[in-house]
Amino acid sequence: MAGVAGAFDPADPVAVRRAIRERRFTGFTNLVARTVVQGNLVAVPAEYADAFEAYCRANAQALPLLGRSAPGERAIPSLAQDMDIARDTGGYMIFRDGELVDTPVDASGAWRDDLVAFVLGCSFSFEALLQRHGVRLRHLDEGNVSAMYVTGRDTTPVGPFAGKLVVSMRALRPADAIKATILSARYPAFHGAPVSLGLPSDLGIEDLEQSYGGHGLTRLNPDEVPVFWACGATGQIAARAARLPLCITHYKAHMVVTDLPLPKED
Amino acid sequence: MAGVAGAFDPADPVAVRRAIRERRFTGFTNLVARTVVQGNLVAVPAEYADAFEAYCRANAQALPLLGRSAPGERAIPSLAQDMDIARDTGGYMIFRDGELVDTPVDASGAWRDDLVAFVLGCSFSFEALLQRHGVRLRHLDEGNVSAMYVTGRDTTPVGPFAGKLVVSMRALRPADAIKATILSARYPAFHGAPVSLGLPSDLGIEDLEQSYGGHGLTRLNPDEVPVFWACGATGQIAARAARLPLCITHYKAHMVVTDLPLPKED
Structure with missing residues (x-):
C-alpha cells in the first residue's frame, strides 16, 4: 500500500477498487477500505434473479440484500461510483451448472449481458x-x-x-x-x-x-x-445447488468494496 | 395463592407483600409479582451508609441502586406504598461483626433506629x-x-x-x-x-x-x-467482609417486592 510501487490509499474505496482492477492490490479486503461497507457478490442470469432476491429476503440474516444491478449492468450506482463489478473484486468464481469451472481475477470475459449482480452484506x-x-x-x-x-x-x-x-x-x-x-x-x-x-x-x-x-x-x-x-x-451454496447455467461469485475474502460509509454512531 | 386459605393475587405487589408479612406466602419471590421490579436488601448502620452507597456506585453492574431509606425508616416511598421493609421480605439474614447470627422471617426485632436500607436491582x-x-x-x-x-x-x-x-x-x-x-x-x-x-x-x-x-x-x-x-x-459479601456491627439482608430468593412496573416496551 504505502511505500510500494502503485501505492494507494487503503482507506479510500475508489482507490482500493482501482488498485484491485489494476492488480496493484491482490490481498484479502478485510484489512483495507475499513470505513466502508463490503459485500458478497452473487450474479445470476436474469431469469433467476427475482427468485434469488426472494431467497435472500427469506433468509435475510445470512443474505442481507445491499444492492441489485439491472440485467447486464456491471455497476450498482446506489453502492459505488466508478465500479465495474466484473473487475473490481480481487477474485471470482465461475460456476456452470453448479460446477466451479474457473477462478479468474477478472470476470469480464465470462460476464453475460443477462447477468444480474447481487451484493449482500458481509461480516x-x-x-x-x-x-x-x-x-x-x-x-x-x-x-x-x-x-x-x-x-x-x-x-x-x-x-x-x-x-x-x-x-x-x-x-x-x-x-x-x-x-x-x-x-x-x-x-x-x-x-x-x-x-x-x-x-x-x-x-x-x-x-x-x-x-x-x-x-x-x-x-x-x-x-x-x-x-x-x-x-x-x-447464497453461493444455494446458487450452486440450483445448478444455474452460469453463476459468478466473488472469491473467498475478496469482497465487493462499496462507497457506503459504515455507521459512525453506535 | 388461588384456591387456598389466605389466597392473594400473585400479580399484585401490595397483596404479595401483605401475604409475606402475614406468612400466607413463604415461597421464593421469583414466581410472584412478575410484572414489578424486585430487589436485593442490604441494611447497614447509618455511619456506613454513604460508603456503602459509593461501593454500589463503583460496582454498579453487580449493585444497581434502586432505592435508599432514611435512617431508621422502614419504608422507601419511591419504591413502594405500604411497605415495611423489616417484615415484607420472606426471610432475612442478620449479621453481627460479619457473622450470620440469625435468619428470621421477620426482622423487626433486630431492626435499629440507625439502620439505612438499600434496595439493589435483582436478576x-x-x-x-x-x-x-x-x-x-x-x-x-x-x-x-x-x-x-x-x-x-x-x-x-x-x-x-x-x-x-x-x-x-x-x-x-x-x-x-x-x-x-x-x-x-x-x-x-x-x-x-x-x-x-x-x-x-x-x-x-x-x-x-x-x-x-x-x-x-x-x-x-x-x-x-x-x-x-x-x-x-x-453486596452481601462485601458487607460481611466489612464486619459491620450489624447488617441485615434478605434471605436467598426472598426479595424485596416493589411497586415499580417492569419496562413494558422492549
Missing part, C-alpha cells in the same frame, strides 16, 4: 465496527480470515434456491463474545446478531478444524469461545 | 423480561433458582467494603444465550449484560456444581451454555 463490515469498540479479533491479528462452516440447518427454500446455512466463526474471549453479540445485533445489514455460540454441536458442526474450504482461524485458545454468525456464502 | 426482574421474549429459563421450569458463584474477580473497594464479584448463572441454549445477552444489556438497573459466558474458568469458577450456598440449578444439559450475570449478593 467484514461488522468486524471493523467490533474492532472500533475494542473487541479483539484474533484471526485479523494473525492476518487470517474467520473460518466458515456449512451447518446442519436448512435455509428457507425459494424456487430453485435451497441449501444449508453457512456460518462464519470467530474465536472470542467471553467478554468480547458478549460485546460482539450486543453490537452486531444492531446491524442487520451485516448479518445482525450471532446465530449460535459456545457449542459447535448446536449447529451440527462436529469438528471446528474442518472448516468450509479449509481456510480461516479454526483453533480456539483455552480462554476463547466460538461465536457463529450467518454468512453470505449461504 | 428476577430481567428473568421475567427474558421469559416474555421466549427465552427458556430451565431453572424456573424446574421450580428452582439460578445458581450463584463467588468469582475470582475483585470488585472496586470503597472504604471498608471490598470483596469478590458474585455472579448468577443460567443454563441456556445458544440461541437463548444470544437473545438473553442482547435483551439484558438494555436493563442496567437489573445487572445489564452478562459478565461472562461459555467458560466458567473465565471467572475462576472451577466446578459449576459447587455453587455459592449450594443451591440453584448447577447442571448443564449438553445443549446448554452457562451465562453469568453480576449478582447483588456481591
Whole structure:
C-alpha cells in the first residue's frame, strides 16, 4: 500500500477498487477500505434473479440484500461510483451448472449481458465496527480470515434456491463474545446478531478444524469461545445447488468494496 | 395463592407483600409479582451508609441502586406504598461483626433506629423480561433458582467494603444465550449484560456444581451454555467482609417486592 510501487490509499474505496482492477492490490479486503461497507457478490442470469432476491429476503440474516444491478449492468450506482463489478473484486468464481469451472481475477470475459449482480452484506463490515469498540479479533491479528462452516440447518427454500446455512466463526474471549453479540445485533445489514455460540454441536458442526474450504482461524485458545454468525456464502451454496447455467461469485475474502460509509454512531 | 386459605393475587405487589408479612406466602419471590421490579436488601448502620452507597456506585453492574431509606425508616416511598421493609421480605439474614447470627422471617426485632436500607436491582426482574421474549429459563421450569458463584474477580473497594464479584448463572441454549445477552444489556438497573459466558474458568469458577450456598440449578444439559450475570449478593459479601456491627439482608430468593412496573416496551 504505502511505500510500494502503485501505492494507494487503503482507506479510500475508489482507490482500493482501482488498485484491485489494476492488480496493484491482490490481498484479502478485510484489512483495507475499513470505513466502508463490503459485500458478497452473487450474479445470476436474469431469469433467476427475482427468485434469488426472494431467497435472500427469506433468509435475510445470512443474505442481507445491499444492492441489485439491472440485467447486464456491471455497476450498482446506489453502492459505488466508478465500479465495474466484473473487475473490481480481487477474485471470482465461475460456476456452470453448479460446477466451479474457473477462478479468474477478472470476470469480464465470462460476464453475460443477462447477468444480474447481487451484493449482500458481509461480516467484514461488522468486524471493523467490533474492532472500533475494542473487541479483539484474533484471526485479523494473525492476518487470517474467520473460518466458515456449512451447518446442519436448512435455509428457507425459494424456487430453485435451497441449501444449508453457512456460518462464519470467530474465536472470542467471553467478554468480547458478549460485546460482539450486543453490537452486531444492531446491524442487520451485516448479518445482525450471532446465530449460535459456545457449542459447535448446536449447529451440527462436529469438528471446528474442518472448516468450509479449509481456510480461516479454526483453533480456539483455552480462554476463547466460538461465536457463529450467518454468512453470505449461504447464497453461493444455494446458487450452486440450483445448478444455474452460469453463476459468478466473488472469491473467498475478496469482497465487493462499496462507497457506503459504515455507521459512525453506535 | 388461588384456591387456598389466605389466597392473594400473585400479580399484585401490595397483596404479595401483605401475604409475606402475614406468612400466607413463604415461597421464593421469583414466581410472584412478575410484572414489578424486585430487589436485593442490604441494611447497614447509618455511619456506613454513604460508603456503602459509593461501593454500589463503583460496582454498579453487580449493585444497581434502586432505592435508599432514611435512617431508621422502614419504608422507601419511591419504591413502594405500604411497605415495611423489616417484615415484607420472606426471610432475612442478620449479621453481627460479619457473622450470620440469625435468619428470621421477620426482622423487626433486630431492626435499629440507625439502620439505612438499600434496595439493589435483582436478576428476577430481567428473568421475567427474558421469559416474555421466549427465552427458556430451565431453572424456573424446574421450580428452582439460578445458581450463584463467588468469582475470582475483585470488585472496586470503597472504604471498608471490598470483596469478590458474585455472579448468577443460567443454563441456556445458544440461541437463548444470544437473545438473553442482547435483551439484558438494555436493563442496567437489573445487572445489564452478562459478565461472562461459555467458560466458567473465565471467572475462576472451577466446578459449576459447587455453587455459592449450594443451591440453584448447577447442571448443564449438553445443549446448554452457562451465562453469568453480576449478582447483588456481591453486596452481601462485601458487607460481611466489612464486619459491620450489624447488617441485615434478605434471605436467598426472598426479595424485596416493589411497586415499580417492569419496562413494558422492549
